[in-house]
Amino acid sequence: MLIVSKNWYAEISHSQNYALLERLLFRVAKKWISGYTYKDAISAAKGTNNKRMSAILNFLGEESIDVKQIEQTVNEYCSLLDFLKSNEIDGCISVKPTQIGLKISYEMCLYNFKQIANKAKSLGKFMWIDIESFQFVENTIAIYLELFKEYKQTGLAIQAYLKRSSSDLLNLLEEGANVRVVKGAYRESENNAFQSADKINLNFSKLMQMLFENSNDNAIFAIATHDSKLIEEAIELSEKYENIKKRFEFQLLMGICDQIKMNLVERKFRVSEYIPYGSHWLPYSVRRIRERKRNILLLARSLVQS
Numbered sequence: 372m373l374i375v376s377k378n379w380y381a382e383i384s385h386s387q388n389y390a391l392l393e394r395l396l397f398r399v400a401k402k403w404i405s406g407y408t409y410k411d412a413i414s415a416a417k418g419t420n421n422k423r424m425s426a427i428l429n430f431l432g433e434e435s436i437d438v439k440q441i442e443q444t445v446n447e448y449c450s451l452l453d454f455l456k457s458n459e460i461d462g463c464i465s466v467k468p469t470q471i472g473l474k475i476s477y478e479m480c481l482y483n484f485k486q487i488a489n490k491a492k493s494l495g496k497f498m499w500i501d502i503e504s505f506q507f508v509e510n511t512i513a514i515y516l517e518l519f520k521e522y523k524q525t526g527l528a529i530q531a532y533l534k535r536s537s538s539d540l541l542n543l544l545e546e547g548a549n550v551r552v553v554k555g556a557y558r559e560s561e562n563n564a565f566q567s568a569d570k571i572n573l574n575f576s577k578l579m580q581m582l583f584e585n586s587n588d589n590a591i592f593a594i595a596t597h598d599s600k601l602i603e604e605a606i607e608l609s610e611k612y613e614n615i616k617k618r619f620e621f622q623l624l625m626g627i628c629d630q631i632k633m634n635l636v637e638r639k640f641r642v643s644e645y646i647p648y649g650s651h652w653l654p655y656s657v658r659r660i661r662e663r664k665r666n667i668l669l670l671a672r673s674l675v676q677s
Contacts, residue, residue, distance in 0.1 A: 396653065403626035404431070404655070405648045409451055412648040415625065416460045424632060424642045426462030427499060427622065428455070431649035432470035441472050445483045449490045456494045463497035465645065468511050481514050488522040495524075502528040504557040505564070512539060516546060523549075526591065530555030531575035532564045540581055547587035551622060552578045553595045575601055583608040583615055593643070595622035599631060606640070617641075 405415035409430075416426035430447050432440075448464055448471075455462055466487060472479035484500070491498045500515050502508060508530075515527040526549030529536045533555060543550055554571055555564065565571045575596065582592045594605045602621065609615060620641035623632055635642045647655060 400652050400655075403624055403647070404652050405625065405646050407648065407650055409447070409454055409648065412451070412646055413454050413458055413460065415646045415648075416455070416462050417458070419625075419644045419646065420461050422633070423636045424644050425620070426460060427465050427643050427645045428462060429465045429467075429501070429645065429647040430470075431647050431655055432651040433467050433503065433654060434469045434474050435472070436474055438475070441470070441475075441479075441483065444470050445486055448487045452487075452490050452494050452496050455496060462643075463499060464491070465499035465501050467501045467503055468514060469503055469507060473507055473510060473514075477510050477514065480510070481517060484514060484518055485522075488518055488525060492522055492524060497524045497526065498522070499526045499528065499551060502530055502553070502555075505533065505559050508533065508535070508539075512543070515548070516543075519546065519548060523589075525549065526551055526593070528553050528595070529578070530564075531578055532559065532571045534563060534565065536574065537577060537581070540578055544581065544585045544587070547590050549591050550582060550586075551593035551595050552582065554598075572598065572601065576604060579605055579608060582619070583612045586615065586618065588618075590618065592619045593622045594619065595645075597623055597628040597631065602631065602635070606638075609640075 405411045412428050412430075416428060419426045428451055430444060430451065432444055435441050435444070448466060451464055454460075455464070464487075466484070468480050468484070471483040471487075488498055500511065500518075502511055512527065515525065518525050527543065528551040529539055529543070531552060531554050533539075540550065552575060554575060565574060575598075579594060579601070586592050594602070596602060605619075605621070609619065620643055621632075621635050622643045622645060625644050625646045632642050632644065
């Protein structure tokens with residue numbers, strides 16, 4: 372019997388088997404990552420469109436302090452927007468603040484976001500801003516609200532496991548913001564975040580209710596979860612608030628809950644698939660593996676097969 376400890380990655384990454392582990396991890400990661408290059412992402416996006424879903428492309432990377440790498444990332448997103456347009460992809464992009472400078476300074480991050488947002492605006496494309504660990508949340512929201520003054524085709528994710536999120540959402544709704552609700556995938560202290568699944572789900576429900584009841588008529592919002600109970604709850608809310616149905620969508624990750632996606636499409640809901648790509652796939656993949664026991668088993672099976 373294969374036993375995977377809680378510190379499995381830390382234990383193995385310092386061993387001589389690191390290269391083997393990385394290859395095995397990428398084999399597993401290919402389930403929810405399109406590949407290394409924008410060509411892989413565009414190809415995956417075309418497949419997503421063929422299934423009557425929109426695509427959200429994310430160039431992987433986070434917490435960069437390398438100025439040259441940050442500049443390359445900004446250029447990558449601007450080029451990606453061009454490729455979305457030229458390939459007639461129904462889709463948009465999603466950007467992490469720390470991959471374009473937030474760990475260095477607020478000003479650098481805002482400047483880089485304005486470059487990408489300006490490009491998106493010129494092409495008529497939407498840009499989502501991903502939310503990251505608690506230490507970056509305050510500045511991320513401030514950056515978003517600053518951008519939103521000029522670039523209305525931008526949206527921000529908020530995390531249901533953070534205790535501050537209902538207050539943040541009220542503030543965002545007052546500004547007419549576009550919002551995506553997610554559960555949250557980072558490890559946070561109990562001072563900042565709910566620790567039990569029940570409390571996280573309860574807060575997710577609360578945030579959804581707030582969106583359906585108070586969302587600005589010109590705003591859009593997204594329910595980003597793979598939890599079937601929460602999805603059904605969102606569907607019930609959409610039936611109660613019928614005028615909202617055209618202004619919200621479900622967002623799910625590539626390679627996860629494909630049947631749920633198809634069922635939602637058949638029920639005439641707008642669905643978007645989050646498609647990441649790039650060489651910085653490891654931190655993202657580790658979070659995906661930690662999230663669900665099924666993903667741990669998928670890794671274990673790959674280890675055994677090798």
